Amino acid sequence: NAGVTQTPKFRVLKTGQSMTLLCAQDMNHEYMYWYRQDPGMGLRLIHYSVGEGTTAKGEVPDGYNVSRLKKQNFLLGLESAAPSQTSVYFCASSYSPPGAGYTFGSGTRLTVV
Amino acid sequence: EDQVTQSPEALRLQEGESSSLNCSYTVSGLRGLFWYRQDPGKGPEFLFTLYSAGEEKEKERLKATLTKKESFLHITAPKPEDSATYLCAATVNFGNEKLTFGTGTRLTIIP
Numbered sequence: 370n371a372g373v374t375q376t377p378k379f380r381v382l383k384t385g386q387s388m389t390l391l392c393a394q395d396m397n398h399e400y401m402y403w404y405r406q407d408p409g410m411g412l413r414l415i416h417y418s419v420g421e422g423t424t425a426k427g428e429v430p431d432g433y434n435v436s437r438l439k440k441q442n443f444l445l446g447l448e449s450a451a452p453s454q455t456s457v458y459f460c461a462s463s464y465s466p467p468g469a470g471y472t473f474g475s476g477t478r479l480t481v482v
Numbered sequence: 483e484d485q486v487t488q489s490p491e492a493l494r495l496q497e498g499e500s501s502s503l504n505c506s507y508t509v510s511g512l513r514g515l516f517w518y519r520q521d522p523g524k525g526p527e528f529l530f531t532l533y534s535a536g537e538e539k540e541k542e543r544l545k546a547t548l549t550k551k552e553s554f555l556h557i558t559a560p561k562p563e564d565s566a567t568y569l570c571a572a573t574v575n576f577g578n579e580k581l582t583f584g585t586g587t588r589l590t591i592i593p
Contacts, residue, residue, distance in 0.1 A: 373525075402580075411486075412526075412569070412583040427580065459525050470516055471581070473525030 371395050375460050375474035382450045382481045390445040390477050392460030400463045401443040402427075402471065403435060405456040412459065418443055450481045484509040486572050488584035496592050498559050503587045505570030506552040515553050516581060517546050518569040526569055560591045 373394045382388055392401065403415040414427030416435040424435045432454060434446045443462075447454060457478050461471035485508045495501055507515065514533055518526035530539045532548040539546050543564060545556045555568055567588045571581040 404583075409585060411585040412571075412581075414580055417580065461525075470518070470528030470531055471526070472528070475525050476523075 373460055373462055373472050373474035375458075375477050377477060378475070379478050380480070382447075382479065384450060384452060384481060386450050387446070387448050388450065388479075389447075390458055390460075390479075392443045392445070392462075392474060394441055394443075394460075394462040394472070396462060396464075396472065397440070398462035398464055398472070399440075401437065402461045402463075403433070403443065403445045404459045404461065405429065406459060406476075407456050415445065415458075450479075452481045455479060455481045484572065484574060484582045486570055486582050486584040488568075488570050488587050490587060491585070492588040492590070494590045494592060495557075495560055497561060500556070500558045500560070502557070503555040503568055503589070504552060505555070505584055507570075507572045509572050509574050509582065511574050512572055513575065514573045515548055516571040516573070517553070517555055518571065520567045520569055520586070529568075557589070560589075562591045562593050565589055565591045 376391045399420050402417040404412040406412050413429050415433050418424050418437040421440040436444045457476050459476050460474045463471045487506050489504045516531050517529040520526040530546040535550045537548050543558050547554045567586040569586045570584040573581050
């Protein structure tokens with residue numbers, strides 16, 4: 370039982386390059402989320418999805434796009450990377466109704482130089 | 483603006499020395515208060531959900547409690563393996579479960 374799998378685990382990008390982070394879950398969860406974690410800032414929500422084919426903006430969506438074409442996958446795209454996007458990115462998923470908490474992936478450490 | 487504040491930022495305890503971590507929240511209409519544990523280089527791991535003031539939940543050496551303004555994570559007789567960062571989060575909308583996280587308390591248990 371893999372839970373939530375994020376790929377890649379590490380990546381270094383040059384400013385202006387693009388990339389896609391992949392999140393896959395095998396728990397049949399409806400809800401999926403992308404967070405970024407920065408020192409002293411805590412986890413901040415980038416985008417989220419409440420079901421296949423749906424996406425919505427979170428707290429810090431600028432510079433990112435997402436897609437949820439299949440229920441088990443949630444993709445996070447950076448079209449033109451900036452140094453300010455250097456961070457650790459976490460994907461999470463959860464059931465509805467709430468209360469059981471999120472299941473998080475192990476994270477992607479992204480450095481933009 | 484919804485806000486979750488955790489204190490202290492870091493805490494060092496001797497093995498067996500009990501203590502508490504604090505999570506204060508200012509949100510409009512709390513629907514759920516969550517505690518997570520995060521080990522270095524890993525994603526957060528769910529511990530507890532609390533829904534209403536007065537509620538308590540326990541798991542091994544951990545007990546979480548909730549009042550109308552704050553939550554406490556009590557650690558009784560901790561062991562070195564309890565060393566981790568503990569995160570608190572709140573949600574006001576069960577329709578999408580968006581969580582507002584605190585910045586965490588980094589707990590170190592010294593053998």
